[in-house]
Amino acid sequence: MLDGVRRFYEQDVEAKAEWYTRDFSRRVIYNSNFDLFTAPSANWRDTVYCQMAPNAPKPEELPVVCRDIMIEYTNQVLKLGKILFQLLSEAIGLKPSHLEEMECGEGLTLLCHYYPPCPQPELTVGTSQHADSDFLTVLLNDGVNGLQVLYQNQWVDVPFVHGALVLVSNDKFRSAEHRVLVNNVSPRISVACFFRSDLSMADTKLYEPIKELLSEDDPPKYRPTTVTEYVNYFNNKGLDGTSALSHFRI
Ligand SMILES: O=C(O)CCC(=O)C(=O)O
Numbered sequence: 148m149l150d151g152v153r154r155f156y157e158q159d160v161e162a163k164a165e166w167y168t169r170d171f172s173r174r175v176i177y178n179s180n181f182d183l184f185t186a187p188s189a190n191w192r193d194t195v196y197c198q199m200a201p202n203a204p205k206p207e208e209l210p211v212v213c214r215d216i217m218i219e220y221t222n223q224v225l226k227l228g229k230i231l232f233q234l235l236s237e238a239i240g241l242k243p244s245h246l247e248e249m250e251c252g253e254g255l256t257l258l259c260h261y262y263p264p265c266p267q268p269e270l271t272v273g274t275s276q277h278a279d280s281d282f283l284t285v286l287l288n289d290g291v292n293g294l295q296v297l298y299q300n301q302w303v304d305v306p307f308v309h310g311a312l313v314l315v316s317n318d319k320f321r322s323a324e325h326r327v328l329v330n331n332v333s334p335r336i337s338v339a340c341f342f343r344s345d346l347s348m349a350d351t352k353l354y355e356p357i358k359e360l361l362s363e364d365d366p367p368k369y370r371p372t373t374v375t376e377y378v379n380y381f382n383n384k385g386l387d388g389t390s391a392l393s394h395f396r397i
Pocket residue numbers: 258260274279286288294325326327337338339
């Protein structure tokens with residue numbers, strides 16, 4: 148998968164230009180900084196976004212240099228997601244199928260990142276501080292350092308990180324605040340697989356703290372919301388270092 152992403156980014160500018168857009172209704176979106184006009188500063192990163200499930204794209208809708216591997220990789224990550232959602236359900240005392248039945252594992256977006264070497268890495272970051280806007284993230288990277296998580300108010304280097312199920316678990320799962328630094332030696336490639344619904348489909352399903360996890364001592368901490376409302380709020384705010392989740396707190 149990493150080779151496929153590398154093949155995409157190492158094409159000529161003209162070949163990549165075909166995919167460049169800021170129209171977020173397109174199937175494949177290639178651009179730099181989704182939040183260019185809202186975030187306080189730009190990041191040193193390009194990204195290709197593609198919603199791969201539940202409605203699989205037609206192969207010809209995908210860039211030819213990474214088409215086959217995007218389809219194969221998606222199938223494998225969806226299988227892994229099934230197991231992870233079962234384990235996570237059990238981990239908070241729910242029946243194994245609970246999170247899957249809430250359709251947390253049906254939608255999958257691939258975010259294929261490319262961080263070019265930066266001549267002055269101390270003046271920028273590859274990805275600003277944030278927690279992901281999805282249920283769970285499966286993250287793959289090429290081993291070039293840069294990813295950090297915020298742990299007890301200190302930035303700690305990590306090779307990989309998993310995402311979030313905070314709202315529906317009423318804080319039983321906490322998502323990691325993280326960011327990515329850049330370097331002046333080599334590019335860095337990563338692929339974040341976001342489990343979340345397809346925003347282009349009518350999305351009226353409400354997500355709220357799971358009833359079985361609540362009690363008089365543990366009332367809901369978040370108001371109900373849809374995935375679309377949540378992600379629109381997150382995207383319009385951009386990566387400004389503040390929490391999107393706190394907007395939904397009761
Ligand atoms: O590039 C990485 O390792 C992380 C990217 C990331 O945080 C994201 O896509 O949300």
